[in-house]
Amino acid sequence: MSKSKQRSESKAGEAEGPDGGWGWVLLAAMFISTSLVFGLMRSLGIFFVEFVHYFEESAQAISWISSTGLAAQQFFSPLGAALCNAYNTRMVVMTGGFLAALGLILASQATCLVHLYLTMGLISGLGWGLVFSPMVATVMANFTRRRTLALGLGFSSIGLSSFAFNPLFQLLVETYAWRGALLILGGLSLNIVPCGALIRTQQQSKAPEKVDSQSRSSCADVLQRVSSYLELSLLFERPYVTYTLGITLFNVGYFVPYFHLVAHSRLAGFSEYQAAFVMSAAGATDILGRILSGWFSDLGHFRLIHLLSVWTALAGVFIMLLPVSSLTGSYAALMVISMLYGFCSGALTSLAFAVVPKIVGVERTMGGLGLLQLIESGAGLLGGPLSGFLKDITGNYVASFMVAGSFLLLGSLTMVTLPHYFSRTDPPPPQRRSLVDKSKSLHPELQQMKSLPSDSNNQTAQHSGR
Amino acid sequence: MAASWKPLLFQILLMLVSCRHINTKKSAPTPTPPVPITPLPTKMRSVVLKGSSHTGEHQAERIELLNPVKLSLECTWTGNQTKAPNITGYWTKDEIEIQDSRLTVSLENEQYNLRRVFSINSEENLGNYSCLFGNEAKIDFIVAAPHIKDVRDKPIVSYVGDSVVMTCKMEETQPMPTSWNWYKDNGTDKEQIFAAPQRYEITSTKWKTRLQVINLTEADSGPYYCGAVYAISTSMSHVELKVITFMEPLKPFISILIEVVVLVTAILIYERNRSRKNDEEESGTNADQNKKLPQGEDSGEEESSSMRKRNV
Numbered sequence: 001m002s003k004s005k006q007r008s009e010s011k012a013g014e015a016e017g018p019d020g021g022w023g024w025v026l027l028a029a030m031f032i033s034t035s036l037v038f039g040l041m042r043s044l045g046i047f048f049v050e051f052v053h054y055f056e057e058s059a060q061a062i063s064w065i066s067s068t069g070l071a072a073q074q075f076f077s078p079l080g081a082a083l084c085n086a087y088n089t090r091m092v093v094m095t096g097g098f099l100a101a102l103g104l105i106l107a108s109q110a111t112c113l114v115h116l117y118l119t120m121g122l123i124s125g126l127g128w129g130l131v132f133s134p135m136v137a138t139v140m141a142n143f144t145r146r147r148t149l150a151l152g153l154g155f156s157s158i159g160l161s162s163f164a165f166n167p168l169f170q171l172l173v174e175t176y177a178w179r180g181a182l183l184i185l186g187g188l189s190l191n192i193v194p195c196g197a198l199i200r201t202q203q204q205s206k207a208p209e210k211v212d213s214q215s216r217s218s219c220a221d222v223l224q225r226v227s228s229y230l231e232l233s234l235l236f237e238r239p240y241v242t243y244t245l246g247i248t249l250f251n252v253g254y255f256v257p258y259f260h261l262v263a264h265s266r267l268a269g270f271s272e273y274q275a276a277f278v279m280s281a282a283g284a285t286d287i288l289g290r291i292l293s294g295w296f297s298d299l300g301h302f303r304l305i306h307l308l309s310v311w312t313a314l315a316g317v318f319i320m321l322l323p324v325s326s327l328t329g330s331y332a333a334l335m336v337i338s339m340l341y342g343f344c345s346g347a348l349t350s351l352a353f354a355v356v357p358k359i360v361g362v363e364r365t366m367g368g369l370g371l372l373q374l375i376e377s378g379a380g381l382l383g384g385p386l387s388g389f390l391k392d393i394t395g396n397y398v399a400s401f402m403v404a405g406s407f408l409l410l411g412s413l414t415m416v417t418l419p420h421y422f423s424r425t426d427p428p429p430p431q432r433r434s435l436v437d438k439s440k441s442l443h444p445e446l447q448q449m450k451s452l453p454s455d456s457n458n459q460t461a462q463h464s465g466r
Numbered sequence: 467m468a469a470s471w472k473p474l475l476f477q478i479l480l481m482l483v484s485c486r487h488i489n490t491k492k493s494a495p496t497p498t499p500p501v502p503i504t505p506l507p508t509k510m511r512s513v514v515l516k517g518s519s520h521t522g523e524h525q526a527e528r529i530e531l532l533n534p535v536k537l538s539l540e541c542t543w544t545g546n547q548t549k550a551p552n553i554t555g556y557w558t559k560d561e562i563e564i565q566d567s568r569l570t571v572s573l574e575n576e577q578y579n580l581r582r583v584f585s586i587n588s589e590e591n592l593g594n595y596s597c598l599f600g601n602e603a604k605i606d607f608i609v610a611a612p613h614i615k616d617v618r619d620k621p622i623v624s625y626v627g628d629s630v631v632m633t634c635k636m637e638e639t640q641p642m643p644t645s646w647n648w649y650k651d652n653g654t655d656k657e658q659i660f661a662a663p664q665r666y667e668i669t670s671t672k673w674k675t676r677l678q679v680i681n682l683t684e685a686d687s688g689p690y691y692c693g694a695v696y697a698i699s700t701s702m703s704h705v706e707l708k709v710i711t712f713m714e715p716l717k718p719f720i721s722i723l724i725e726v727v728v729l730v731t732a733i734l735i736y737e738r739n740r741s742r743k744n745d746e747e748e749s750g751t752n753a754d755q756n757k758k759l760p761q762g763e764d765s766g767e768e769e770s771s772s773m774r775k776r777n778v
Contacts, residue, residue, distance in 0.1 A: 183716070184715055
């Protein structure tokens with residue numbers, strides 16, 4: 001499939017400059033691998049019922065499986081980024097795909113719940129962590145003018161694939177029981193490996209240079225190297241920290257509707273079918289929002305950070321309006337607000353990643369994404385239980401949604417404190433404080449970006465990462 | 467005078483004989499006495515069907531029974547427009563007319579009324595009792611034990627050597643079964659399953675029952691029935707078990723594996739050829755360019771030309 005896309009897009013890509021060409025192939029690879037990571041994670045709910053029945057454990061114990069998987073993916077993201085900086089992105093993603101598949105295949109042989117935590121949770125989560133951030137960073141490196149559109153198209157895979165995976169997984173479970181279904185899922189996850197194989201790296205990025213300048217690996221040198229691979233220096237920069245804080249605040253509120261919208265609709269008096277339909281509609285507008293916001297952002301009329309603030313603020317407002325609309329008892333109002341919320345949340349997702357290179361510079365995007373994933377994971381873990389807790393106290397979801405929406409607005413306000421927020425053009429991304437010779441120290445796909453003027457919207461030179 | 471004693475004596479003798487007959491019947495162990503010692507409780511059910519102009523009216527009523535009862539059913543029909551003074555009424559069980567149930571029903575207070583008492587003792591007495599007024603009105607009484615509502619229609623799939631759990635539950639709003647049984651279909655009939663170590667494990671609570679089959683083999687496939695036992699009968703629900711070997715999911719898995727290996731090999735070979743071509747082309751360009759520009763840009767240029775030339 002990737003080859004045929006190459007064939008059709010290569011001719012078009014040629015005319016456009018640094019965007020396109022091999023970038024489209026990598027986008028297809030990202031589409032597939034992201035759907036096999038997050039689309040798969042979202043559809044694991046089908047196995048939930050089977051596990052409860054087979055292992056005769058409580059729902060809470062079973063839900064820890066997917067929580068462990070998600071937490072592992074986010075926790076190991078910086079590791080994935082560091083390994084890509086140290087070694088070869090291609091190998092890292094291929095290994096990640098292999099690990100993700102291995103976890104699922106081993107899970108098919110599980111005889112107790114702990115096995116599932118270790119295999120589906122830890123091993124697959126590690127694999128997913130090694131795949132997601134590097135893949136996103138690679139795609140971002142291969143697009144400049146169309147970066148946000150590419151991201152939007154790539155992330156739309158999550159929504160689309162969870163539409164396809166839900167009935168598919170249901171069919172697999174009915175035909176082969178959960179063991180056979182997990183085995184086949186492991187096989188499907190192996191498709192991440194060819195996606196990783198498509199990533200091109202002409203030379204090692206940071207490792208050889210380090211070896212040149214530091215011949216002996218003493219403890220301090222190793223630590224320095226590790227810290228540079230992990231881009232820990234980012235944690236000391238105010239723009240990055242501010243941005244990460246903003247994203248973390250978003251994450252507290254972002255997932256609340258996904259967890260609670262159905263339950264809230266039921267409480268408001270709508271039927272199960274109507275509630276599920278609301279979720280599907282929100283999911284559909286989510287996909288639309290990702291793509292459209294990506295396209296619109298790349299038109300260049302506004303700075304990405306401004307657009308991000310707008311979408312986030314709107315999403316926050318719509319989340320707050322959700323309980324209000326359903327309290328009036330009108331199904332149409334609930335549908336409309338949910339669809340608007342879906343659109344805004346999709347819109348902000350593509351932008352949230354695309355802004356990272358603007359803040360940290362393209363070369364550090366890999367590490368930046370890894371750390372971002374790790375830090376925002378805490379917020380996701382906090383948001384769900386917090387809203388559940390509020391619901392338990394107040395008895396309905398109004399407070400949860402209000403708090404969730406306010407977190408989004410708070411995050412939006414945090415963004416405002418970024419330096420040069422109110423200027424019309426993007427500020428220059430900070431120069432990397434590298435310890436080695438600049439000419440050799442850069443990731444080959446990204447080095448062209450660095451050599452050009454800072455406003456990376458005006459890319460004219462040929463991009464090497466085709 | 468002697469002549470009048472003879473028939474009486476004969477009758478007494480006859481009675482003695484029949485009494486002895488009854489005595490022998492009683493002394494042999496019989497499951498149910500022909501005449502119950504304690505009288506059955508009586509349950510009354512009465513339904514009124516409002517008449518209207520069109521014929522063929524129909525109404526159904528569900529009656530749930532746990533224990534043997536004497537069931538008294540009463541049907542009242544307000545009649546149709548032509549209120550005939552007399553009409554034939556009769557009873558059917560499961561669409562078969564009950565013998566000697568035909569009566570002539572007369573119009574009283576603008577209504578037709580049919581009543582009959584049925585002894586519901588065991589499972590064969592359960593069914594669909596109907597009272598019919600001529601060909602014009604029919605009221606059904608569906609007499610049954612509480613039935614198990616949620617039935618899983620898809621088969622449960624499991625693997626050889628694995629264990630599987632099948633459950634049945636009765637809604638708690640319905641009466642509680644006295645016990646639960648499990649049955650397996652062995653071709654002709656249902657055979658009851660008893661707990662056996664390392665084979666079957668049955669755990670039942672008041673409303674739920676759970677059958678665990680350990681160490682499955684392919685012979686264990688087939689329909690299984692759980693029965694909620696009530697005094698009057700046992701209500702069955704069935705669940706299908708399908709045992710497959712691990713070869714089944716392995717087949718699609720292997721095919722996906724092959725596809726992945728083929729793709730990866732193809733991509734790696736393609737990449738290797740491309741980089742080999744790049745190396746060849748690079749050695750042809752001047753060395754100065756190689757020093758000034760990073761290697762990546764060069765191969766980027768070559769890539770674009772090679773992509774144009776490439777035919778897939």
